[in-house]
Amino acid sequence: MAFPTVASAADGGLALDTSLMIDGMVSTSEDGDESGATGQLNLSLLLDGAPLGVPGLTGMAGVTVYSGEGISGPLGDLQGVSNIAATRMVRPINAWLQYGSGRVAIKAGVMDTNADFDEQNVGALFLGSSHGTGPELSSSGLNGSGAVPNTALGVTGFLTDEASGLKLRVGLFTGRPGDPDHPRRLSWKFGDGTGTFSIAEVDWTGKSHRIAFGAWRHSAQLPRIDGTGDHRGSTGGFAIVESTLAGKPADPEGGEAQGARLDGWVRLGIADKATAPVTRYVGGGLVTTGFWDKHPEDSLGVAVAHAVANGAAGPDVGSETALELTYQHALGHGLSVQPDVQWLLHPGADRTRANAVVFGLRLIATH
Structure with a gap:
């Protein structure tokens, strides 16, 4: 889930961005029906050092309030039908500073790794969680890859060549963001077998396209899926292609719409078996x-x-496919409504389970 960018900071150097999202969902299948709601309130304080006499310095401090898991728990889906669902809690999401200008920058603190790595910009419209961070990455390691709600403590370096559109990002983070046994507990554990999480991504962005390749590794001893002991580390990689297929490309500075546009994207990911x-x-x-x-x-x-x-998890384990159709309608004054429907083939990647249809409605308020 993308958070506000520091570029929106006010002339005084500090700005407060807020957003509220509420999802109501109903699922139906031969295995039973489920219904529920979940919400997410984001409060972000943005820093721009230029008006304060420190050009090149930016930062963010953000807190998110989660209202619960919605229907994903009883539905038992693998990928997550709502990307704002989480254990009911209040969680500091961002607390970082970034310094640099032009070619080189460095960022340190607590951060959402998905804000810099494995971004699916076109896919950000959808409610399904896999169109944020890919599921082979978000489910990896001891407790995920440092994306929301369990953001990571670490450092990221950026190298940018504006002339060619090439960008290199490299990050090193704590190996276990949060505590899987106590989801409400705030934890960034060092040592004691938790290892580290490292990730790198090369991004080539042109006027109407973006191509990115990334690789990652968890260094800790991790339990093997087949239950035969531990395995040293886990690795994986991903590739993303995004393109404007028709119409004028989106304005990177967030300007007014340029007429009808069709964008598309594809993401591939693999992880250690x-x-x-x-x-x-x-x-x-x-x-x-x-x-x-x-x-x-x-x-x-x-x-x-x-x-x-x-x-290796069992004979009935296969794959889960989620097809999603969504429409976001702007009501004005920072308000939007988004009806959504998802068709899940074999929820939970269980070959024995019947398909399910999920009807959802998202309300969005931003300021």
């Missing part, structure tokens, strides 16, 4: 915006997320 709950992933989709002159900010999208679970 010895320890990874999800070993392979392919996802992507299409998003169109600006198709309605009266409401140029509206977006309509269709996406697919196919996650292959580790077959």
